[in-house]
Amino acid sequence: MNKLIALVKRPLSIAVIAIFMLLMGGELLSPGFASPRQIVTLLSIAALLGVVAAGQNMVILGGREGIDLSVGGIISFAAFLAGNLMRQSDANILHALALVLGGTFMIGLVSGLGVVILRIPPLVMTLGMLGVVQGGLVLLTRGVPSGRAAPLLGRIVSDPVLFGLPGIVFIWIAVGVVLTLILRRTKFGFNVYAIGANEVAAAMAGVPVRRTRALVFALSGFLSGLTGILLLGYTEYVFVGAGDQYMLPSIIAVVIGGTSLAGGSGGYVGTMAGAVVLILLQSILTTLNIPPFGRQIIFGLTLLGLMLLYGRQRRLRG
Amino acid sequence: MRLRLPIQRRPYLLAVVVFLALCAINVALQPTFLRFGVAVSNLASFLPIALVAVGQTYVVLASDIDLSAGAIVSLVNVAVVSIIEGMGGTGASIAIGLAAGLALGVACGVFNGLCVAVLRFQPIVTTFATGIVFSGFALWVLPQAGKQVPASVYTAYAGSLLGVPTVIWILAAAAAFAAVIGRSRFYQALRATGGNIQAAYQTGLAVAGVRIGAYAISGLFASLAGLALVGETASGDPLIGGALTLSSVTAVVLGGTALSGCVGGVAGSILGAFILGLISNVIFFAQLPFEWQGLVQGVIILLALAGGVVMARGRTD
Numbered sequence: 001m002n003k004l005i006a007l008v009k010r011p012l013s014i015a016v017i018a019i020f021m022l023l024m025g026g027e028l029l030s031p032g033f034a035s036p037r038q039i040v041t042l043l044s045i046a047a048l049l050g051v052v053a054a055g056q057n058m059v060i061l062g063g064r065e066g067i068d069l070s071v072g073g074i075i076s077f078a079a080f081l082a083g084n085l086m087r088q089s090d091a092n093i094l095h096a097l098a099l100v101l102g103g104t105f106m107i108g109l110v111s112g113l114g115v116v117i118l119r120i121p122p123l124v125m126t127l128g129m130l131g132v133v134q135g136g137l138v139l140l141t142r143g144v145p146s147g148r149a150a151p152l153l154g155r156i157v158s159d160p161v162l163f164g165l166p167g168i169v170f171i172w173i174a175v176g177v178v179l180t181l182i183l184r185r186t187k188f189g190f191n192v193y194a195i196g197a198n199e200v201a202a203a204m205a206g207v208p209v210r211r212t213r214a215l216v217f218a219l220s221g222f223l224s225g226l227t228g229i230l231l232l233g234y235t236e237y238v239f240v241g242a243g244d245q246y247m248l249p250s251i252i253a254v255v256i257g258g259t260s261l262a263g264g265s266g267g268y269v270g271t272m273a274g275a276v277v278l279i280l281l282q283s284i285l286t287t288l289n290i291p292p293f294g295r296q297i298i299f300g301l302t303l304l305g306l307m308l309l310y311g312r313q314r315r316l317r318g
Numbered sequence: 319m320r321l322r323l324p325i326q327r328r329p330y331l332l333a334v335v336v337f338l339a340l341c342a343i344n345v346a347l348q349p350t351f352l353r354f355g356v357a358v359s360n361l362a363s364f365l366p367i368a369l370v371a372v373g374q375t376y377v378v379l380a381s382d383i384d385l386s387a388g389a390i391v392s393l394v395n396v397a398v399v400s401i402i403e404g405m406g407g408t409g410a411s412i413a414i415g416l417a418a419g420l421a422l423g424v425a426c427g428v429f430n431g432l433c434v435a436v437l438r439f440q441p442i443v444t445t446f447a448t449g450i451v452f453s454g455f456a457l458w459v460l461p462q463a464g465k466q467v468p469a470s471v472y473t474a475y476a477g478s479l480l481g482v483p484t485v486i487w488i489l490a491a492a493a494a495f496a497a498v499i500g501r502s503r504f505y506q507a508l509r510a511t512g513g514n515i516q517a518a519y520q521t522g523l524a525v526a527g528v529r530i531g532a533y534a535i536s537g538l539f540a541s542l543a544g545l546a547l548v549g550e551t552a553s554g555d556p557l558i559g560g561a562l563t564l565s566s567v568t569a570v571v572l573g574g575t576a577l578s579g580c581v582g583g584v585a586g587s588i589l590g591a592f593i594l595g596l597i598s599n600v601i602f603f604a605q606l607p608f609e610w611q612g613l614v615q616g617v618i619i620l621l622a623l624a625g626g627v628v629m630a631r632g633r634t635d
Contacts (some may be wrong), residue, residue: 129620
């Protein structure tokens with residue numbers, strides 16, 4: 001019985017239970033909510049959030065108040081750049097991918113270097129980087145969105161591949177498998193947990209703390225860039241500030257997925273469930289016939305309710 | 319023992335230097351900058367972010383963060399405008415509206431504090447969530463920007479009292495409040511909590527009460543910013559505070575307050591807010607092409623943030 005309680009109290013179990021309850025609740029409130037077609041749409045949207053949250057997850061796991069506020073700006077930047085490099089031509093896809101992913105990796109690396117070399121707190125460094133990326137985007141766009149996805153990218157992202165699920169869902173699953181393997185099976189992954197749990201101990205044990213931490217931010221930039229490209233494939237067009245809506249939800253997906261904001265414990269599978277919970281919640285609130293302000297209030301209160309279940313900090317006493 | 323530059327003992331000194339440098343550049347680019355009227359109008363436009371940054375400082379000193387401050391600004395802004403208009407715009411309605419706005423801000427802050435200190439929720443995620451709730455209520459009160467306050471409200475805000483402009487009175491009141499708080503036992507407990515919460519608790523300090531107090535002050539100052547925006551714009555806007563949250567955090571860090579708590583102070587944050595405003599001013603008057611402005615502003619702020627953090631480090635090491 002105690003084992004059962006412990007299992008149910010695990011964040012991942014709570015997230016999975018929440019997913020089923022939300023699906024059933026949605027179906028009760030508006031029949032057709034849990035239809036296969038609807039679920040496919042929900043998974044595609046969750047995949048976008050899930051991929052950004054992957055980078056956010058690495059940064060948070062690395063500890064020392066790790067957080068990446070620049071992800072939204074990088075997504076917008078990547079979507080714009082990819083759209084303009086592709087210009088609707090399949091021939092340009094590869095070099096667009098290389099340039100965008102390389103560029104966003106470098107943006108993340110600069111944040112990481114600021115954090116490890118100048119020892120700027122991640123929240124401050126990535127907040128500053130967000131301003132720079134947004135400013136750079138204005139310079140490139142001159143305030144006017146432009147660029148379109150290559151047709152092939154749109155097909156890869158949106159066309160059904162297997163079981164009626166579109167490519168983007170499989171890309172997300174691939175990201176999940178690769179990331180989980182990296183975290184659980186490679187030296188780099190162990191190092192991320194080590195520096196997140198106790199930086200000083202990790203350094204004494206010979207973990208390259210600075211290199212690992214810088215790389216974690218670079219990977220977050222890279223995954224945000226990937227999200228920007230997927231978003232471009234999903235929406236076909238580029239619109240201004242497309243990525244802004246992902247900044248704080250990516251952090252919340254990580255937290256309700258059971259990764260501690262203190263770093264060093266958690267994993268990506270929970271975050272994937274967390275991303276699905278968030279998207280389900282948002283879409284139930286959209287299907288309910290209530291005005292936007294009501295949706296917003298319920299969404300915020302539900303987040304607080306989820307915090308009550310887990311994501312609480314330890315007592316000062318004892 | 320390492321030699322310490324004076325600047326490392328006083329983290330806000332870098333902010334002073336940057337502030338003076340920006341003023342000098344501003345004077346060179348905009349010769350009217352030092353005129354009293356221009357200075358006051360600059361002050362009026364920097365005031366909302368300075369007020370939010372002052373409140374944010376107390377929360378950050380306790381090693382927490384308030385990401386709902388901007389939403390509180392919006393909520394108070396629309397609530398006050400709606401109350402004043404709903405009650406007919408009389409003198410009494412204005413007084414009730416202003417008082418209700420302040421009470422609302424403090425209530426929002428106390429709610430944040432209860433979630434963080436009593437329910438032990440993580441501050442970043444919690445205040446983000448409560449911010450969503452507060453902005454939802456703001457949209458409920460007033461779905462679109464609009465409504466008008468009586469002329470007496472904005473003429474009083476733009477005018478003077480005893481020969482001194484109202485905005486300077488507000489700033490002076492904020493500074494006086496900060497000076498009184500800065501000498502209180504509450505403030506010492508606040509910094510102790512930010513320095514080492516476990517130790518502060520074991521010393522017998524009412525850690526939870528201190529954190530709730532810090533959030534309440536943040537709510538109070540956010541509501542003051544909301545009131546200032548009523549005076550400035552003469553109407554309500556449910557989205558007006560959105561950008562103020564992250565700007566206030568930027569101003570606090572620019573002012574030399576450490577996000578890890580304990581180190582820093584309100585004076586630096588006010589300077590930090592002025593620095594943010596002056597940077598936009600300088601970029602505007604430097605006649606940079608429009609498309610370059612955002613990038614230049616972003617780079618300058620990033621460099622100033624990095625400089626502030628590096629300079630402030632001597633205090634905690």
